[in-house]
Amino acid sequence: MAVLLCPVSAWAWGSDGHKIVAVVAADNLTAAAASHVADILGVSADKRAIATAMEAASIRPDFEFRDEDPLTRPWHFIDICLQDRRADVAARCPGGNCVTGKIDEYSKRLKESSYDRWGAAGDLAFLIHFVGDIHQPLHAANDEDHGANCVTVDSNTRAKNLHEVWDTTIVRRLEDSIDSGRPETTAHKLERTYAPEKEADSWIAADDVAWESNQLARSDIYAALHIPIEPCQPTADVCLNPLGHAVELDASYLNHADAVAGHQLVKAGFRLASLLNEIWTQPAGPNDGPHAGQANSAPAQVVSSKTVAGQIVFVGNRRSKIYAWPGCGTYDKMAPANRVVFASREAAEQQGYRAARNCP
Structure with a gap:
């Protein structure tokens, strides 16, 4: 019954957050990587066109792939318990069926042009999305609460639980504080703010990113809100509110959360660019596109009739x-x-x- 009353959300950062990550990454691609991304997503190599295409790709796993195949839902997070150690991280991703395993898988697929049933564009969309997911602290933490999906909140926000606050409420507050309301403007502002950190924010192992996010969840979410640590067994599928009551989110906490989220979003964008730059070190050639080998196929007709x-x-x-x-x-x-x-x-x-x- 507890599980039924506390549905799990996997929409890290919401649409705007994922788009912010995509825009930051697009701005920091090398010419070689940009040529591959443009080729796969079917746009010109113009930076703005690539950014727009990456924005659209970044939300496909939430709005298209999860409906098409519900088995992809566990791919968006990793349940690292609050009492775990760094050495426990790998065991929290059995069979590679979590966000860290899928980042590794899709990085390899794109590098080797060995695409799965979603094709090159789908595999790239997954990678863009998952790098955003893993930087949302509650997608790498579990306190028998499904990443705080089961922790109700008492605040002026519309969010029903603490996970949703971090997914969407905080990103919207961040956009409003920049007086933009638009992911693109927010992304560019964050880039300028954290530009000195770009070189330090190169890609690191997915497990290390997950551990970093888990530590942030411990200090800036669970400890900051005095949420007690529960014995944790991720496979038990238990949905508890460790506090036993709604957590109060005051202005001070939300303002601090805005700053943390902004830093995580731009870091995810810098790291995504770094990862894609590592995957593609040479410009795309005529045989590198997702449709290579189909040059002689007759083009299909675009229609809308049934x-x-x-x-x-x-x-x-x-x-x-x-x-x-x-x-x-x-x-x-x-x-x-x-x-x-x-x-x-x-x-x-x-x-x-x-x-x-x-x-x-």
């Missing part, structure tokens, strides 16, 4: 490389610019598309 001459139209999303048909998948939700029509399932699959998993 049928042509009374026949079922199979529509693919040119970004995700997933196709659907009327009544299933995201058929009616695809942006017109991304819609590609095929005469049959076979035609779609010959072009490298796969069927949406929720289609019969």
